[in-house]
Amino acid sequence: MAAILENKLYEAAEEGNVTIFLELIHQDRLLLDRVLVNYSVETPLHVAALLGHTDFVKEMIRRKPEFTKEVDSRGLTPLHLASAKGYVQIVKALLFANPEVCLAVDAAQRNPLHLAAMKGQVEVLKELVRVRPRAARVAVVWGETVLHLCVKHGQFESLKLLIEVMNDHEIVNAKDDYGMTILHLAVAYKQIEIIKFLLSNTRVEVNGLNANGLTALDVLTQSRRGLKDFDIAESLRDAGGLRAADISYLRPGIGGPWTETTPLIAHNVPTNQTAREYHLLQKTTKKDDWFMRKRDSLMVVASLMATMAFEAGLTPPGGLIAERNRSYYSQYLAANTISFIASMSIILLLVIGLPFKRRLFIWLMTVIVWIAISSMSLTYRISLLVSTPKSQQLIVTRVLEFAIVVWLGVMALLLLAHTIRLIKEENAFTITLHQ
DSSP, X not given: OHHHHHHHHHHHHHHTOHHHHHHHHHHOTTHHHHHHHHOSSOXXXXXXHHHTOHHHHHHHHXXXXXXXXXXXXXXXXXXXXXXXXXXXHHHHHHHHHOGGGGGXXXXXXXXXXXXXXXXXXXXXXHHHHHHOGGGGGOOOGGGOOHHHHHHHTTOHHHHHHHHXXXXXXXXXXXXXXTOOOHHHXXXXXXXXXXXXXXXXXXXXXXXXXXXXXXXXXXXXXXXXXXXXXXXXXHHHHHTTOOOHHHHTTOOSSXXXXXXXXXXXXXXXXXXXXXXXXXXXXXXXXXXXXXXXXXXHHHHHHHHHHHHHHHHHHHXXXXXXXXXXXXXXHHHHHHHHHHHHHHHHHHHHHHHHOOSSOHHHHHHHHHHHHHHHHHHHHHHHHHHHHHHSOGGGHHHHHHHHHHHHHHXXXXXXXXXXXXXXXXXXXXXXXXXXXXX
């Protein structure tokens, strides 16, 4: 008979039927006590809290508040379940009956506040933090904080609320057992919205090191490439982000390398780092970034030029094959071949690298690109002359001659300006380096 009543109680909890619940209690006044002793998987309060039956939950905890601290087979209390599902009224009722259950943890050391944060239940979070603020400071397995969980599950609103409410510099920079801060994690998970919020609105240590000695910028470079990488890299660099290899060049004082105890804070230069060192390091980093962007651009242009030259070599304009245009064909072939070889040379040199200073390397590549483009322009000129009717060739010739003169003038000015800039920047960097 008792087993039958217990089964009916679970059915009532599943349906949220308070009337049947009261009838069962009337039939057996010890029914709740028996369930409290005999249950093996979960209690009826777990069922009602999971399904959002507010009235049933309130009636049950009014009669037997001890159920609020009971755990199911996974170590979850009814408050865990209601918090994860976002049932604010049930959460309030459970907290009113037993506020300390907010600190109860499951097998993974997660309390109800952790689950609410992971699921993005912002309204529930507000209630839990209000009743037991210290629940937000409890670490889970692997030393992760509630902020780590927010980042891993992509819950930006939960993260923002907790940071604003807690207003704690230390927890923002807290590390898990692998030395990962929430900024490291946000970069690893490519959470661009969270990254920008942390850099703009908190005192997150943009150059903090994890257990492997990596900064957030290092984590980005070692992760799988994605569309968000450029935006993330720019945000980190704008906030003073550096690579660990760059930080190692700095010396906080005589007799020791850079350590985790002297981190760089976003938008701030460390007090024990001289302005000259920081300026030099930032300049070096920007120089490296400029080199990478320029190299990528050259690779794209060279690949395009090589493709065009290859196609032009295989399918020259039909008029060039005629006997009367043999001289034109020789010029066409020479210009197109120069363009093709120059483009392929750029691709080869970018792949294998050269032992030049980086800006000199880029200068050389740029000159070769100009040669390829100029040769391709000559190919276009010859093709146009051959395909133009004789009656209009005079006009076309004059237009092309004028265009060539202008083109060569522009190329000469750009080459001169590029060379002067190269010399000045190299001299300035060398002077700064030896000061």
